[in-house]
Amino acid sequence: MKNGQKRPRIRPPGYRIPPSRPFLETFRANLKETFFPDDPLRQFKGESASRRFILFLQYILPILQWAPSYTFSLFKSDLVAGITIASLAIPQGISYAKLANLPPILGLYSSFVPPLVYAMMGSSKDLAVGTVAVPSLLLASMLGKEVSVLQEPMVYLHLAFTATFFAGVFQFALGVLRLGFIVDFLSHATIVGFMGGAATVVCLQQLKGILGLQHFTTATDLVSVMESVFAQTHQWRWESVVLGFCFLLFLLSTRYISKRRPKYFWVSVAAPLTAVILGSILVYLTHAQNHGIEVIGYLKKGLNPPSLTSLILSPPYMMLAMKTGIITGIIALAEGIAVGRSFAMFKNYHIDGNKEMIAFGMMNMAGSITSCYLTTGPFSRTAVNYNAGCKTAMSNVVLATAMMITLLFLTPLFHYTPLVVLASIIISAMLSLIDYEAAIRLWHVDKIDFCVCIGAYVGVVFGSVEIGLVLAVVISLFRVLLFVARPRTSVLGNIPNSAIYRRVDQYPAAQSVPGVLILQIDAPIYFTNASYLRERISRWIDDEEGRLRAKGDTSSLLYVILDMGAVSSIDTSGISMLEELKKSVERRGLQLVLANPGSEVMKKLDKSKALEKIGQQWIFLTVAEAVGACSFLLHTYKPGAVANGAVADDSNV
């Protein structure tokens, strides 16, 4: 091909401008691809009306799908798993409620109603529902900024219910509007950094409990917390510190055992409840509550009281609750969806993200009117559920039942539970969230991802949870935008004895073709990068001409081939850029040639008449064909004739 011996086949069969489809059809297809990529209505096609109704019911209530074939042997597995997670849920629930500055009993309430809702509506078989540390802390920090929990405890409590309600509404709306992809904007690196930072902050907050302090800063950043801790060294209670470290050591060693011997996973699962029981007995026997050890105190017996009338739906507090609800809701959602997806992948079944959001939304709306606060699918609890051998969402029902029994009969048992035990439970849970190994991996693989991760971490630890989150999202988005604003262009060369063209800077074997400069554009051409590309391409041409001059090469540059293979899309700014490029390249006596433009791009070039200006005869299916045609013309005609397009008609075969 390269030496132009035979006339190249310029227009291969099947190459044409794709037929333009009616606007509405394209629009519908694009809409479907954007919002319904999983095609959720596929199963309804070709079914009768009554069957469709049943399918629809099964679609929104997956329990109708699996319940009819539920067996006793499945139940046995779910029973074991459910009891296991309940033993974890009780101490965790109380701890996280304390973290959110809410009455401890709310942590138990929140493990009763939401799991029942999720069991009916959720599509994951492994997810265990419950409260989580980071949104709990975030709730406390966002609400606490405007309402003091000490001065107005009822307003604070009602705001927490209202925020949960709005979180539910927001999650539900995201699911119904098929906007689940918003969750994807929290990248893996963001989540690693953010979770690590949040875990650090949560641990710092536990210093209050461990040191037995009465007063503590409401700020969450490292500097404020350290100031607060070291300003009151005389208030530190050694009894509390000793007890706290003992329990922490106990919890960490059980975790270590479970990590080394996976079949003893139940050791670390049972540890928190064991710690709570041991701690309570210890306090009860030693009357330590009178010696500086704070205890939970009285917990009301009975199931969740209704809280519909507590929702605050009027300004000024409504806006605060809404903002808190949306931010905590999306973070809880991100964790829940990611956890659901990961475990679904282990067992090879599919989870519909948007359907899950609807389930989470319903669960939180139902929770907000039954005295629960924000719940999701926490990683720790779900992993325990999975390890304990759960088979269906029935394990959540078992969890709820266990919680019901606890609420009805067992709450007095927690009267003497020391707060310091709860603090050590939280710390031991949080330490596993600081995933420094992941950060090191990020550094090795992708420096920008590492910056995103560290940005989120530093933002959370030294600023606040919101600042860290915003920082990480902004860096992530900036990265995406920078990629779109500065796409890579590279010079291609021919790999000898093949029709393959590759980057000359990466493939030393690739050889440039005399008289032809082949450039590859690595991104869609959009307004964000159009003027950059125009300048970059002219610089490539300058460089190439300089190189030829420096070599004293007599063959001058005559063709510039743009490999458009990676240009998946183009907008109107991009089209003007190509037209301008064509003009400026021609003014230098060169010919612009496009190779391998996608059908989308071809369609737009045609519609905007840019195709006429560029000349359809200068568009080729592959780089090899474009080079073939250029070489042929270079050998057949005088260079001058080529540049001014004298042979244009001729080559349009």
Place this chain on the structure above:
Amino acid sequence: MKNGQKRPRIRPPGYRIPPSRPFLETFRANLKETFFPDDPLRQFKGESASRRFILFLQYILPILQWAPSYTFSLFKSDLVAGITIASLAIPQGISYAKLANLPPILGLYSSFVPPLVYAMMGSSKDLAVGTVAVPSLLLASMLGKEVSVLQEPMVYLHLAFTATFFAGVFQFALGVLRLGFIVDFLSHATIVGFMGGAATVVCLQQLKGILGLQHFTTATDLVSVMESVFAQTHQWRWESVVLGFCFLLFLLSTRYISKRRPKYFWVSVAAPLTAVILGSILVYLTHAQNHGIEVIGYLKKGLNPPSLTSLILSPPYMMLAMKTGIITGIIALAEGIAVGRSFAMFKNYHIDGNKEMIAFGMMNMAGSITSCYLTTGPFSRTAVNYNAGCKTAMSNVVLATAMMITLLFLTPLFHYTPLVVLASIIISAMLSLIDYEAAIRLWHVDKIDFCVCIGAYVGVVFGSVEIGLVLAVVISLFRVLLFVARPRTSVLGNIPNSAIYRRVDQYPAAQSVPGVLILQIDAPIYFTNASYLRERISRWIDDEEGRLRAKGDTSSLLYVILDMGAVSSIDTSGISMLEELKKSVERRGLQLVLANPGSEVMKKLDKSKALEKIGQQWIFLTVAEAVGACSFLLHTYKPGAVANGAVADDSNV
């Protein structure tokens, strides 16, 4: 290749993982590509120190480059062009200063100092400096919201200087920090819609002048203006209306003549000054100022007074001035850069965007301390300059000299100029900015760009200039993000008798290969699209398996080839996605094959150990080679043996 007759060459010469370069080297290369794509330091290479100093001076003061070779014949051209733009600049300057609610004399001041600064520092040969309508209006609306020009005229004036100062600082900083690409985020469609909307709003504001109203709303939206106009129908002055319509007719007809006969372009150029002179004479003779025709009144003789001490650099007004300065500064910059670039393209010379920003910044900083307000390179004035045959930036010096003479001697002549004439000058200038033809073109070529354009227009006309701008930028960014979140995937087929693979939905000739599903991914794999791609790819596999089942095809699917040609980059979320995909594909008994991954992608896959998991033997240079290898394996070995990788080592030639 397709029938597997001969053993395909799986690893061609030159294909390998690119050598990993040291971090700092890659980082520097990326930084250079991002912020110095035009390589401004190239000319300094290999020069002596004294020569470098001269080159540096010439770099920051382009006048040193062209002045030594400046000739008298060039000056003759520049003199004509300069006088021509001066005749336009006087009425326009006064009109736009009125639009900004500033004393009319400021419009003349602003055409004196800034053109001199630009003549020294600017790199465009055609740009004529002056004030512009849209930033003038924006200045009035942003400052007017917090400071009433009637109650506190001096504070308002000083705020305008301060805003100009901050605009200059911001523009200068953008240029020095090489952040010029921020301007690119205003797409063509955004600018069409925004400019059209702003022109509509400016025209609406002129109803005050045309109708001779004393009171007028400070809001700029259509509804408020219409309410204000029709609430005071009894105040309409017929004398003003008649005069206004006569002059508007005159201006529009001269514009029409110039448009039909380009060589009479001077007719429309001279028209505004003619209208001002005619109007002033008419008022002077008829004493119309006593019959409801408002006039400019007394203009102070003399050059720009210094205004350094007027800058307000303390809260609370400083923040307002800063905000106003940044927003008006970026809009002025976008217009100036775009205009400079367009005319540079006509004459085939190069403009350095970042250098231009520095020049604009210096010009506005100098202006702000010499009683000027925001200036840039307006399209209208630059086009007149170009048509009048300007050769260098010297035409701006001529403009400044003409303005100096006007300020020193001619200001009393404008005493009787009626405001209604200024209103008709603004309207006739604005009508050409409402580019409805461009909007129609956008509709035909790109529906989303059309939405962006209409969004900006509606936002400006019914909301405010700021709302329109924010709306347009948000829609534009959302479009880019949506593209990154929902990349296209498509099934490829072989074009018979070639090694070319193209989309089967666009090329009817493309044929699928038995047992192999070839998917093309059209975007970099980032956190924004990783989970979408995972789900979309499994749906493609579902679809293909369903299709085979429906056809009763005995040959089942065994290979999934991903064409990664357009995947220019990948981040850590993308890498995990590929690993998970590999696992889930394997669980279905299929083999994942990658074709044509870029060197960037290969490097990251290697560093993250994902390459080992995917298997280097399953990565090919082209789709054709991947298909060749798969077909060969399909024919040689039993399918079962292939799926579990029994032949993996063997194929690694």
